[in-house]
Amino acid sequence: MTNDALSEKPLALIIEDNPEQATIFTQALQMAEFETEVIQDGQAALDRLAVVVPALVVLDWQLPYVSGDDILRRIRADERLTKTRVILATASSVMAGLLREKSDFVLIKPIGFYQLSHLAARLRSSE
Amino acid sequence: MSTALRVLLVEDSKGDANLIVLELQDSGYDPEFERVDTPEAFRAALTRQTWDVIICDYFLPGFSGLDALAMVQESDLDLPFIIVSGVIGEDVAVAAMRGGAYDYVMKDKLVRLGPAVQRALQEAEERRARKRSEEALEKQRAFLQQVIDINPHFIFAKDREGRFTLANEAFAKAYGATVEVLLGKTDADFNPNQDIVERYRCEDLAVIESNQELIVPEDRVVNIHGEELWRHTIKRPIVGEDGQVHQVLGVVIDITDLKQVQQSLAEARDQALEASRLKSQLLANVSHDLRSPLGAILGHTEMLQAGIYGPLSEPQYEATTRIIAGVDQLLGFINNLLGQAQIEAGKVVLRIESFTPEELLEAIHATTTILAKAEGLELITDVAPDMPATLSGDLYWLQQILANLASNAIKFTKRGTVRVYIYQADEAFWAIEVSDTGCGIPAEAQSYIFDAFRQVDGTATRRQHTGSGLGLSIVKQLTTLMGGKVTLTSELGEGSTFTVLLPLKPMWRETE
Numbered sequence: 261m262t263n264d265a266l267s268e269k270p271l272a273l274i275i276e277d278n279p280e281q282a283t284i285f286t287q288a289l290q291m292a293e294f295e296t297e298v299i300q301d302g303q304a305a306l307d308r309l310a311v312v313v314p315a316l317v318v319l320d321w322q323l324p325y326v327s328g329d330d331i332l333r334r335i336r337a338d339e340r341l342t343k344t345r346v347i348l349a350t351a352s353s354v355m356a357g358l359l360r361e362k363s364d365f366v367l368i369k370p371i372g373f374y375q376l377s378h379l380a381a382r383l384r385s386s387e
Numbered sequence: 388m389s390t391a392l393r394v395l396l397v398e399d400s401k402g403d404a405n406l407i408v409l410e411l412q413d414s415g416y417d418p419e420f421e422r423v424d425t426p427e428a429f430r431a432a433l434t435r436q437t438w439d440v441i442i443c444d445y446f447l448p449g450f451s452g453l454d455a456l457a458m459v460q461e462s463d464l465d466l467p468f469i470i471v472s473g474v475i476g477e478d479v480a481v482a483a484m485r486g487g488a489y490d491y492v493m494k495d496k497l498v499r500l501g502p503a504v505q506r507a508l509q510e511a512e513e514r515r516a517r518k519r520s521e522e523a524l525e526k527q528r529a530f531l532q533q534v535i536d537i538n539p540h541f542i543f544a545k546d547r548e549g550r551f552t553l554a555n556e557a558f559a560k561a562y563g564a565t566v567e568v569l570l571g572k573t574d575a576d577f578n579p580n581q582d583i584v585e586r587y588r589c590e591d592l593a594v595i596e597s598n599q600e601l602i603v604p605e606d607r608v609v610n611i612h613g614e615e616l617w618r619h620t621i622k623r624p625i626v627g628e629d630g631q632v633h634q635v636l637g638v639v640i641d642i643t644d645l646k647q648v649q650q651s652l653a654e655a656r657d658q659a660l661e662a663s664r665l666k667s668q669l670l671a672n673v674s675h676d677l678r679s680p681l682g683a684i685l686g687h688t689e690m691l692q693a694g695i696y697g698p699l700s701e702p703q704y705e706a707t708t709r710i711i712a713g714v715d716q717l718l719g720f721i722n723n724l725l726g727q728a729q730i731e732a733g734k735v736v737l738r739i740e741s742f743t744p745e746e747l748l749e750a751i752h753a754t755t756t757i758l759a760k761a762e763g764l765e766l767i768t769d770v771a772p773d774m775p776a777t778l779s780g781d782l783y784w785l786q787q788i789l790a791n792l793a794s795n796a797i798k799f800t801k802r803g804t805v806r807v808y809i810y811q812a813d814e815a816f817w818a819i820e821v822s823d824t825g826c827g828i829p830a831e832a833q834s835y836i837f838d839a840f841r842q843v844d845g846t847a848t849r850r851q852h853t854g855s856g857l858g859l860s861i862v863k864q865l866t867t868l869m870g871g872k873v874t875l876t877s878e879l880g881e882g883s884t885f886t887v888l889l890p891l892k893p894m895w896r897e898t899e
Binding site: 278280281283284287288291351352368369370371372373374377378 | 671674675678679681682683684685686687689690693695714718752783
């Protein structure tokens with residue numbers, strides 16, 4: 261388990277149920293110098309968010325059991341997580357338009373390795 | 388002054404006739420008379436000319452006052468008929484009056500003749516006047532009947548008891564009757580459906596009691612054959628001379644055909660909507676199902692290229708670039724297809740948000756740059772120094788506009804440069820300008836180059852390059868939706884410049 265207090269790198273939580281996609285996100289964020297952790301379902305994500313304070317969350321909008329919307333709302337309601345940046349991943353361009361106001365960034369799938377990596381690196385440098 | 392009087396005298400005695408004439412003269416008349424004493428002469432006199440009065444003796448040889456009276460009745464002439472007789476009993480007098488005589492005068496009381504004639508003339512005149520007005524009334528009634536009979540809708544009037552006082556042919560026909568048969572009868576006499584009859588009755592009484600018009604825009608009833616009909620009904624109270632409502636006037640329009648057309652239209656519309664919904668759903672599904680594997684292809688290829696899986700040789704690196712370019716084209720095609728579907732369905736929701744010019748340029752940073760590089764082109768992006776730090780608009784669709792223009796430019800440029808320049812055009816507009824050093828667009832093509840895919844479908848041969856033909860059409864449609872405009876300047880062999888002008892203060896209404 262990652263101990264974010266001891267880690268030099270900021271923590272990025274990847275909440276994504278598709279392992280293929282999670283692998284690409286992990287590599288992209290590691291390239292951008294993030295410590296990464298993959299969580300595959302919504303409930304586990306809520307449990308984990310109650311413990312850690314990630315600098316960045318990459319959140320799949322369509323998750324089993326707990327929706328991306330619920331998780332995003334929980335993050336926004338948690339005072340510990342006010343500095344946490346959220347990148348939403350959705351396959352729907354229509355949803356993307358609607359979600360843009362709720363999160364820091366919305367990326368439409370397919371999300372390229374370079375695309376996420378560049379965005380994460382930019383976020384890191386602007387911290 | 389004497390009043391002229393044409394008198395037909397039925398009298399066998401010349402003396403009596405003279406007495407009668409004298410009496411009439413005394414009463415102020417100027418009689419012009421003819422005396423007859425046979426049935427033949429009487430009939431001839433009746434047909435020959437017009438008379439004001441007939442004065443007839445009761446007893447004549449071979450002829451009687453009652454016979455003469457019967458002949459007048461037969462002739463259908465409405466002539467005052469006065470019997471003058473020497474000997475007449477009360478029973479005979481009564482019989483004469485019943486037979487149509489106006490009056491009778493005893494010969495020994497001939498002084499009564501003048502007043503009797505006067506009264507008879509007066510009554511005759513009154514009767515004629517009444518007849519004239521009755522005839523006029525009947526003419527009017529017949530005319531009214533013609534007017535309502537020509538009307539294909541049902542027209543009727545009913546009294547308080549529900550009896551028809553007026554009906555037109557169409558209505559009578561619907562009840563399987565004639566107008567004459569219908570009058571005086573009620574709905575219950577024709578329509579076996581008691582509920583419907585009761586409903587009509589309630590409507591009628593409501594109108595009569597309330598003195599208010601009733602309009603039933605549409606409802607379903609059952610006709611005498613048990614068939615369902617849709618009707619539009621108007622019922623109005625008829626106010627009588629006493630100021631009270633005793634009747635209801637109704638017009639019923641059969642709107643069954645109209646309803647059927649409406650229904651089939653509604654069904655057709657529902658089917659079309661359902662088909663359209665299925666199309667959208669299919670597109671969304673296809674889009675989703677394509678995006679996931681594309682994500683794997685794109686992500687892993689980029690990771691390969693980035694050396695995550697170990698160092699690559701130059702041909703291997705080149706290959707990854709080709710794969711990425713292919714994915715980018717495919718993705719652009721999917722986005723355009725979905726975009727076109729959304730535009731066609733009127734489902735493009737434009738939002739207003741703040742973004743920086745750099746965020747807009749991200750649309751073409753990663754893959755399009757690789758694509759340009761793969762084609763051996765230089766892709767330059769520039770933001771004018773006086774450009775505002777943030778812009779307003781819908782970033783997603785603006786990125787699609789830019790991506791389309793950029794990939795279009797790359798597609799049609801063999802060598803040289805593709806330049807994207809973002810600048811402020813004037814006080815109201817900013818611009819995305821995409822220029823290339825490509826083959827240029829012939830003048831005749833410049834007019835239709837923005838037409839949608841389906842419109843150029845038949846002349847697809849003119850496109851030698853790959854692509855759906857949707858890109859520029861979407862650019863144009865989105866720009867128009869945003870209140871902007873697209874311009875094109877191009878010279879064959881020199882290159883093209885597409886400029887999209889967009890309002891600095893977008894006015895479209897933000898939804899959600």
